Amino acid sequence: MDARKRLVLKAIVDHYIRTGRPLSSQALLRKHDLGVCSATIRNDMKYLERQGLITKAYSSAGRVPTEKGFRFFVDWLLELGELTHPDQHAITESYRVRRQEIERLLRQTALLLANVSGYAGFVLAPRLEESRLESVVFAKLDAEHALAVVVSELGILEHRVIPTRLSDAALREVGALLTERLRGKRLDEARREARRFAEAEGWHDPQVQTAFALLLEALEPRPGRRLYVEGLFNLLKSLADEGHRLEDVREVVRLLGDPERFGRYLEAQTAHTPNVQARIGSENDLPELAPCSLVFRGYRPSGALGVLGPVRMDYGKAFSLTTYIGNRLEAILTLSHGHGHGRSVEEALEVEGEVSRS
Amino acid sequence: MDARKRLVLKAIVDHYIRTGRPLSSQALLRKHDLGVCSATIRNDMKYLERQGLITKAYSSAGRVPTEKGFRFFVDWLLELGELTHPDQHAITESYRVRRQEIERLLRQTALLLANVSGYAGFVLAPRLEESRLESVVFAKLDAEHALAVVVSELGILEHRVIPTRLSDAALREVGALLTERLRGKRLDEARREARRFAEAEGWHDPQVQTAFALLLEALEPRPGRRLYVEGLFNLLKSLADEGHRLEDVREVVRLLGDPERFGRYLEAQTAHTPNVQARIGSENDLPELAPCSLVFRGYRPSGALGVLGPVRMDYGKAFSLTTYIGNRLEAILTLSHGHGHGRSVEEALEVEGEVSRS
DNA sequence: CTTAGCACTCTCCTTGTTGGACTGCTAACC
DNA sequence: GGTTAGCAGTCCAACAAGGAGAGTGCTAAG
Numbered sequence: 001m002d003a004r005k006r007l008v009l010k011a012i013v014d015h016y017i018r019t020g021r022p023l024s025s026q027a028l029l030r031k032h033d034l035g036v037c038s039a040t041i042r043n044d045m046k047y048l049e050r051q052g053l054i055t056k057a058y059s060s061a062g063r064v065p066t067e068k069g070f071r072f073f074v075d076w077l078l079e080l081g082e083l084t085h086p087d088q089h090a091i092t093e094s095y096r097v098r099r100q101e102i103e104r105l106l107r108q109t110a111l112l113l114a115n116v117s118g119y120a121g122f123v124l125a126p127r128l129e130e131s132r133l134e135s136v137v138f139a140k141l142d143a144e145h146a147l148a149v150v151v152s153e154l155g156i157l158e159h160r161v162i163p164t165r166l167s168d169a170a171l172r173e174v175g176a177l178l179t180e181r182l183r184g185k186r187l188d189e190a191r192r193e194a195r196r197f198a199e200a201e202g203w204h205d206p207q208v209q210t211a212f213a214l215l216l217e218a219l220e221p222r223p224g225r226r227l228y229v230e231g232l233f234n235l236l237k238s239l240a241d242e243g244h245r246l247e248d249v250r251e252v253v254r255l256l257g258d259p260e261r262f263g264r265y266l267e268a269q270t271a272h273t274p275n276v277q278a279r280i281g282s283e284n285d286l287p288e289l290a291p292c293s294l295v296f297r298g299y300r301p302s303g304a305l306g307v308l309g310p311v312r313m314d315y316g317k318a319f320s321l322t323t324y325i326g327n328r329l330e331a332i333l334t335l336s337h338g339h340g341h342g343r344s345v346e347e348a349l350e351v352e353g354e355v356s357r358s
Numbered sequence: 359m360d361a362r363k364r365l366v367l368k369a370i371v372d373h374y375i376r377t378g379r380p381l382s383s384q385a386l387l388r389k390h391d392l393g394v395c396s397a398t399i400r401n402d403m404k405y406l407e408r409q410g411l412i413t414k415a416y417s418s419a420g421r422v423p424t425e426k427g428f429r430f431f432v433d434w435l436l437e438l439g440e441l442t443h444p445d446q447h448a449i450t451e452s453y454r455v456r457r458q459e460i461e462r463l464l465r466q467t468a469l470l471l472a473n474v475s476g477y478a479g480f481v482l483a484p485r486l487e488e489s490r491l492e493s494v495v496f497a498k499l500d501a502e503h504a505l506a507v508v509v510s511e512l513g514i515l516e517h518r519v520i521p522t523r524l525s526d527a528a529l530r531e532v533g534a535l536l537t538e539r540l541r542g543k544r545l546d547e548a549r550r551e552a553r554r555f556a557e558a559e560g561w562h563d564p565q566v567q568t569a570f571a572l573l574l575e576a577l578e579p580r581p582g583r584r585l586y587v588e589g590l591f592n593l594l595k596s597l598a599d600e601g602h603r604l605e606d607v608r609e610v611v612r613l614l615g616d617p618e619r620f621g622r623y624l625e626a627q628t629a630h631t632p633n634v635q636a637r638i639g640s641e642n643d644l645p646e647l648a649p650c651s652l653v654f655r656g657y658r659p660s661g662a663l664g665v666l667g668p669v670r671m672d673y674g675k676a677f678s679l680t681t682y683i684g685n686r687l688e689a690i691l692t693l694s695h696g697h698g699h700g701r702s703v704e705e706a707l708e709v710e711g712e713v714s715r716s
Numbered sequence: 717c718t719t720a721g722c723a724c725t726c727t728c729c730t731t732g733t734t735g736g737a738c739t740g741c742t743a744a745c746c
Numbered sequence: 747g748g749t750t751a752g753c754a755g756t757c758c759a760a761c762a763a764g765g766a767g768a769g770t771g772c773t774a775a776g
Contacts, residue, residue, distance in 0.1 A: 139497035
């Protein structure tokens with residue numbers, strides 16, 4: 001395909017992304033002076049149409065990109081820019097807010113993806129099963145209850161109120177013992193270990209037995225991974241602009257309300273590569289996503305994030321943003337590795353700043 | 359208004375709620391044999407129309423209720439039933455899941471409202487400012503960090519990772535002291551007291567000062583109250599069935615994504631009475647809620663919950679459900695009062711069962 | 717107050733018409 | 747070969763017109 005044809009395709013996609021309208025051969029020339037007349041453009045368009053890259057709504061309408069056209073655009077024509085300075089600034093500011101637990105951090109990230117992109121943003125939490133346990137802490141709340149906190153290298157995984165009459169000192173002892181035995185183990189290993197531990201005859205005190213049982217319950221794997229979705233309104237707005245019907249859109253909302261299903265999908269899609277990818281319209285295996293495009297990537301360890309917008313989304317921005325925020329989040333999460341959890345976000349960002357310039 | 363006219367109105371509203379279609383005088387007679395002919399019904403309809411209770415889309419269409427008609431229906435004609443047994447069972451089952459923190463409890467409740475009603479469900483958290491502080495607990499996580507937990511009578515209000523090098527013993531001492539001084543105070547009083555405390559010269563250790571500063575930050579009032587919304591898909595589905603356009607519906611979604619605004623509205627609406635109320639369509643002061651009806655109530659202490667559905671919602675079910683779940687939640691929350699927080703939900707439910715029969 | 721009957725109104729669906737925006741094609745041109 | 751000019755052809759979108767059907771409003775009688 002020669003340069004002019006690519007330019008014609010790019011012009012059609014750009015125009016369609018901006019306006020949502022078809023582009024005619026003459027209108028194209030009005031914008032870009034290619035030094036040829038409209039008939040030539042029409043011939044090019046014909047070629048592109050034969051390739052399945054563009055189509056027309058009816059025989060004498062202007063051309064719009066097909067999904068294949070978007071795909072070609074994304075793969076070959078998209079100019080990946082940097083995020084604008086204000087956007088970068090907003091992201092930095094947003095992460096600057098005090099120390100975070102993993103849950104808040106991920107929700108914040110989803111919000112950020114949504115706000116900056118103008119579409120919906122989502123973050124799939126890492127597989128906590130695989131993170132390594134750092135400590136188990138008990139804190140006496142009142143005579144009858146204590147708080148059990150499970151901390152991994154990623155931060156606080158779980159905190160649960162458990163009923164126990166054990167003394168503060170006894171609780172601390174149990175916590176210390178558990179921490180010593182379980183530290184560095186993956187969560188699932190830790191669970192097995194703790195279970196063996198609880199069943200061992202060595203520990204006769206029924207109070208301790210009960211505390212263990214409850215802790216094990218707190219360690220129990222969640223049915224699915226957590227999924228944070230924000231910016232639903234943005235998504236509805238763009239899909240409305242694109243002329244979609246409420247009946248189709250609501251199925252998208254249903255999917256986003258089903259973390260199980262959507263999470264599994266994201267997991268499958270990021271299994272082979274952590275790189276930024278796009279799934280355009282019906283390229284998505286989930287039929288309800290047909291009106292949408294997904295731009296997403298994996299992040300270490302074992303998570304995924306991205307934005308969900310209309311097929312005619314601003315892919316350039318979506319790609320930059322997903323890449324950028326993915327790097328940030330990865331830096332924040334992996335920096336706490338081995339340094340004790342809860343490291344200040346400011347520190348993480350400073351180091352990340354260096355990393356990103358490398 | 360005589361009995362037959364009321365019956366005609368009820369028939370029209372019932373039919374409209376079920377099918378979303380207008381009801382003609384003849385169709386009405388086919389359903390309910392009133393012993394009169396269609397012309398009589400038409401006269402009744404004319405009367406109801408003059409009262410502004412029903413209307414017709416055009417001069418020769420059947421009648422549909424106006425919002426005023428719905429209001430009359432809700433106020434005078436609605437037969438308040440009990441929840442069906444399966445529904446009650448589902449609710450009980452759902453609350454039976456282990457001990458909960460307030461956040462999980464409220465989210466769970468919103469989910470329950472959504473699932474049982476088939477519309478969207480929401481829960482506005484109580485004004486935490488007004489709940490009385492029970493204890494402040496610190497737990498050492500690692501050399502550099504500790505977890506600060508603020509517990510009120512409602513349960514765990516806030517937990518934050520704070521950086522501190524204080525020893526475990528010192529932390530416990532600070533916690534005990536704080537608890538002693540602050541217990542029983544309202545959160546805002548406690549904050550002032552803690553601030554005085556921190557500024558008092560008596561405490562010179564900069565470490566402790568820092569810990570205090572961070573704790574104060576954790577006590578800082580959230581910008582707004584928490585709002586939990588679930589079942590958005592349900593809402594979109596009903597609004598779609600009602601023929602609403604995506605453009606209108608998305609404004610509702612926008613509102614629900616703005617806890618600040620929606621929360622303030624609920625607060626204002628429940629300020630005068632905790633009873634179940636309905637706001638039908640444009641009775642709502644928020645213009646974007648015009649396509650919806652709100653059925654809601656307050657619950658002690660100072661919270662609100664309810665369902666958000668289409669104007670042609672099943673008000674009977676919405677009322678029963680909101681009442682029932684409100685009572686349950688109230689029982690769970692107020693029972694923990696003074697008994698130490700985190701009381702088992704099972705116990706609360708048992709007592710609640712007795713209350714509801716009284 | 718109720719009824720029967722009829723005229724009337726308005727929607728909904730189909731059909732037709734027209735203007736305009738584009739394309740596709742062909743033949744000539746470089 | 748690629749490119750151009752011109753023109754025929756296609757299709758939509760908007761509007762108008764007409765007919766069937768559903769349901770009301772009204773009037774006069776019971």
